Amino acid sequence: MSQVGIVAxxxxxxxxxxxxxxxILHKSSNDLFQKNPNIDKKEIDAVLVSTNNNSKYLSPILxxxxxxxxxxxxSIESLCNSGTNSIVSAFSYISSxxxxxxxxxxxxxxxxxxxxxxxxxxxGEFKHPIFWASIFxxxxxxxYSISDEELAIVSVKNHKQASxxxxxxxxxxxxxxxxxxxxxxxxxxxxLDCSRPCTGSAxxxxxxxxxxxxxxxxxxxxxxxxxxxxxxxFTKNTSLSSMESTKIAGQSALNMxxxxxxxxxxxxxxxxxxxxxxxxxxxxxxTDPGNGINMIKNLHQTNNFKINPRGGLIGCGHPLGATGISxxxxxxxxxxxxxxxxxxDNPKTGLIHNMSAAATSSTVLVLEK
Amino acid sequence: MSFEKExxxxxxxxxxxxxxxxxxxxxxxxxxNCNEKTSLRKEEFxxxxxxxxxxxxxxxxxxxxxxxxxxxxxxxxxxxxxxxxKISKCGISERSYYFQII
Numbered sequence: 001m002s003q004v005g006i007v008a009x010x011x012x013x014x015x016x017x018x019x020x021x022x023x024i025l026h027k028s029s030n031d032l033f034q035k036n037p038n039i040d041k042k043e044i045d046a047v048l049v050s051t052n053n054n055s056k057y058l059s060p061i062l063x064x065x066x067x068x069x070x071x072x073x074x075s076i077e078s079l080c081n082s083g084t085n086s087i088v089s090a091f092s093y094i095s096s097x098x099x100x101x102x103x104x105x106x107x108x109x110x111x112x113x114x115x116x117x118x119x120x121x122x123x124g125e126f127k128h129p130i131f132w133a134s135i136f137x138x139x140x141x142x143x144y145s146i147s148d149e150e151l152a153i154v155s156v157k158n159h160k161q162a163s164x165x166x167x168x169x170x171x172x173x174x175x176x177x178x179x180x181x182x183x184x185x186x187x188x189x190x191x192l193d194c195s196r197p198c199t200g201s202a203x204x205x206x207x208x209x210x211x212x213x214x215x216x217x218x219x220x221x222x223x224x225x226x227x228x229x230x231x232x233x234f235t236k237n238t239s240l241s242s243m244e245s246t247k248i249a250g251q252s253a254l255n256m257x258x259x260x261x262x263x264x265x266x267x268x269x270x271x272x273x274x275x276x277x278x279x280x281x282x283x284x285x286x287t288d289p290g291n292g293i294n295m296i297k298n299l300h301q302t303n304n305f306k307i308n309p310r311g312g313l314i315g316c317g318h319p320l321g322a323t324g325i326s327x328x329x330x331x332x333x334x335x336x337x338x339x340x341x342x343x344x345d346n347p348k349t350g351l352i353h354n355m356s357a358a359a360t361s362s363t364v365l366v367l368e369k
Numbered sequence: 370m371s372f373e374k375e376x377x378x379x380x381x382x383x384x385x386x387x388x389x390x391x392x393x394x395x396x397x398x399x400x401x402n403c404n405e406k407t408s409l410r411k412e413e414f415x416x417x418x419x420x421x422x423x424x425x426x427x428x429x430x431x432x433x434x435x436x437x438x439x440x441x442x443x444x445x446x447x448x449x450x451x452x453x454x455k456i457s458k459c460g461i462s463e464r465s466y467y468f469q470i471i
Contacts, residue, residue: 121466122395126429126441134422135431135441187423233395235431235439240420 004094005212005219006367007101007205008036009329014169014200014317016110021053025107026065028201028322032103033066036205036215043211045099046072050086050106051321052079052114062105072099079114079356080272082106083202083324084363088225090206100208106326107201108319115197115320117357122235130185130194132234132358133273137188139240140275144290148190151293152179154274155192155314157300162311164341167326169198169317179274193274198317202325204332220332224259224366226252234358243359246283250353253364257349261285264366265347266305266334268327270355271312280353281307284364309334309342324354324363331367371409372396373461381456381468382409383438394438415455416470421448430454432470442468 010032012024019027033039047070049059059073072093076086083106090102108114116127123131140146156176162168174192182192212219226249230236238244254261261284269284271277278292286307287295299307310316310330313323331350333339348369355362373396375382384393384407386400393400393407400407414434421430421444428444432454442456458469 118464122440124429124441125443125462125465125467127465131422131424131429131441134424134429135420138422139420185424186429189422235441240431 001095003209003221004091004206005209005221006332007207007212007215008032008039009202009204009332010035011167011202011326011329012200013167014198014319017199019109019199021051021055021058021107021109022061022065024199024201025049025058025062025105028107028203029062029066029103029105032203032205039205039215041066041068043101044068044070044103046070046090046093046102048086048090048102048104049075050082050104050325051075051108052077052082052112053107053109053321054113068103078361079117080270080318080320081324081354081356081361081363082321084328084352084354084365087204087206087324087328087365088227088363091222091225094206094208100211102206103203104206104325105201105203106322106324108199108321110197110199112197112320120233122233129272130189133194133275134186134188135240136279136358137273137275140279143241146293149176149180151193151274152176153293153297153300154271154277155179157296158271158308158312158315161305161309161342162315165311165316168311168315169196170311170315189273195272195313195318198319200317200319200322202322202329204325204328218336220335221368222365223368224253224257226250226256226364227362228252229361231360232357234360237358237360241279242289243279243283243355243362245359245362246280246353246355249362249364250284253366257366257368259349259366263349264351265349266309266331266344267307267351267353268310268330269308269312269353271308271314272318274314277307277312284353305342305344309339309344324352327352327354328365335367335369375409376459376466377461379458379460381414381459382411383414383435384408385410392435392438413455415453418448418450418452418454420450430470440468442470444470
């Protein structure tokens, strides 16, 4: 199987602005081509668009706007992990030989219809994600004797890290007291525990080993991929304090990369709500069950940006279709030692975790220099 | 689907596979185990509270029925984990199901 690498990337700032989905898709891909003027668009075999937006035929539209005539052009939707699932599709096209170079562009508007899974009637009238997040928080706190103040550290850390990211939605830093005093959404969730929907786009260009050699001397390779769907409905989760799909996807990705979790130097994980970050770290095996908050506290106190250097979803905002691509771009920048004031200490191996609908599905990627 | 017709009348009947007798959820015409047809089991199920939280004055709970089927339901009084409950009110409003337990 041919190796697949990442040639280039582009992004827009994440904002609350009212832009057309077509415009922001074009903006992030244009950023990619402006930063990499040597890329020959004729070599792009496929254009994949990641979004939950209801607009149609977005991939051919983006192709036309960007001056590309690909063989393959279509959209991919899988709620919040549409972005990494699109990257996996691009990887598959390249490794199968159907394509040599694939542009993946993800975008979402602040009013995305992907924020609520209308189909999931098992949730009754409690369909908004704050309700599953509250149930996870209650269950996790009770099982491991974690306080609200301890969970608030996730938000404090990720807002601090986002303040170093010029494209992040949040520009502010917060204290534990700020999080505790933010608007109470439920007994187990405050406003600052939540990621926020926003408008944003991110684009990434993947290529075969052969093409990579033409364009870059410092390639970043996708060496591991793991995906798992356990259900679509929140109430089918057997555990409310760990994430089964994340455990399985994480192990699959590490197996494919022939790596252990201890070899991961930097990671972007899907902190849709504060409680998600410790649950994910534990489910991926970064730390033991119940110890995720201690790991996060330690990282925060030592100003170590190993987990969510971009600022996570809580700090960056969460434009669903763009999130997984933006997470991947961050890990590429980290591995290229190109992450400015967010840079971690010379990482060699990075991981991306992106999930949907209360962790009913997860996608994990491993990237290496 | 007949499940929804009954739900609209305030009756919570769970589909059961005619062949393997598995309770099927989410409600479906076909069994997700053996693919045979289902029909509604017309009995009042007892549920067990698995987890809960609270928004304003209302509690919202994850409730398990028949040992495997879980839904989210509203409760007006303080729930307890493992508390045995039953559906007191259910229906469909604006295309969404709603459930209340006592």
